[in-house]
Amino acid sequence: MPDPVSRRRYEIYVSLPADYSESSGKTYPLVIIADGGRAFPTLSCDARALANSNAIDQAVIVGLSYALGENLEDSRRRDYTPVALPSSGKLYGGAAAYQRYLGDVVLPYLQHKFEERLRSRGYSGLRISSTVIPGKDHIGSARPGFAWAIKNALGN
Template sequence: MPDPVSRRRYEIYVSLPADYSESSGKTYPLVIIADGGRAFPTLSCDARALANSNAIDQAVIVGLSYALGENLEDSRRRDYTPVALPSSGKLYGGAAAYQRYLGDVVLPYLQDHYRVASNRRIFWGHSYGGLLGARILLTEPSLFQTYILGSPSFWFADEAIFDLEAGYAEGHHQLNAEALLYVGSLETGGYDSAHREKSRDMVAGMHKFEERLRSRGYSGLRISSTVIPGKDHIGSARPGFAWAIKKALGN
């Protein structure tokens, strides 16, 4: 699906509910999965298994993949981060442009071609994807009704996401959204031997973000969080998704 502004092309993956063809007049919740090139195959199957066991409502699951012809890390680094880092030598800070593509191209296309409910849109993002979800929440909250922010990279660019939150708070007392946050209990910082660098305390970052939102007293905001026991940054994705999607779509 091409972006008419950047001229990039992104693959979009769609999984339909089991009863989609049998219920011509029924509309379904829409679940958008960032990092779809990696997460969609697993999480769409997890969501379908939960739906088939009646743990959650049936939904249309859509995975957002990366720009065709680009390295996935380069694509997500640019598209999911809110500000540029000129000194890094790498391209960051394209989240605003990607958000426009999502709101102006992807969501209208899905609305026109599939029976999705415009008032039951759910966004899931993990790591940089969670950071992207937080940016959308704080700049265009009506794009989705529920934001699942998994192990979000709130540390990025000296916690630039908190500047965005402060800017939103200056002009708003209402935030009509549900925010569901999770992180693995092992994401507490220290030395990351795999990447040979000091890792960030993602647990503290999530709690700080939650406390900041709660302190504003936004009307219309519902917020919940959990720490997944015994899980690291990658291991928290599936159980965190299951916890959040059951809260968002649970029967």
């Protein structure tokens, strides 16, 4: 999914509830997971296990990748940190631009894609990525507190 401002491209990974295609009028929470390249496979399975045990609601789970073609650590440092650190020799401080991308491009795309099927949003990140909040909805910090964060984000 391209960012029209930075011209970077990011992938999104989507895991739908098992009953998604069968439930025409059912709505689901949207859970967005930063660090999707690392965290999505594990955390989406964790969320499914929690939902299957009725600890949380079934949800549409979306993982956000790092910028395609870039070193993942460089992408994380830039996109997930709010302050530049010029003396480090590394690029930090792009969180505001990444937040705008999430709010202006990613969230509208997901809301359009899943139309009336979404009822709330939650956001989870690993360490520094938990500082990027798309909008003013719920936020959680993943692993080891993923179950707590996701449960609170979903309002259970």
